């Protein structure tokens with residue numbers, strides 16, 4: 001289970017060579033995203049025996065590119081941590097610079113070998129969807145929502 005109030009939670013589930021289940025979860029804050037947490041999670045799971053072509057991913061509700069305004073320091077950190085292609089994850093608007101954490105983490109999953117059909121992006125923005133708590137909208141007192149990763153019995 002992961003808890004969040006804007007940061008994308010990236011969930012991965014699949015199986016190992018022996019058929020046993022394997023799960024992984026990353027709390028992909030902007031700092032963790034630019035440091036490659038999703039790429040590292042994929043590598044750790046593969047090292048633990050996960051079959052990469054059997055993994056499914058979900059990027060949970062989180063701050064969306066519609067609302068997630070950041071400073072130039074975040075842009076610089078992304079270029080340094082992810083590489084020059086990280087420029088594609090930022091949107092320049094009249095009101096400022098916006099970081100698309102969804103695309104950044106989806107890109108890390110694609111580069112890690114997951115096919116597009118195995119990646120689900122929830123797409124609900126926690127900042128503009130009042131059904132979710134939001135650190136940006138409500139401040140440090142914001143509640144957290146939880147995402148639970150499990151396996152149904154056959």
Ligand SMILES: [Zn+2]
Pocket residue numbers: 064065066067068125126127128129
């Ligand atoms: Zn939004």
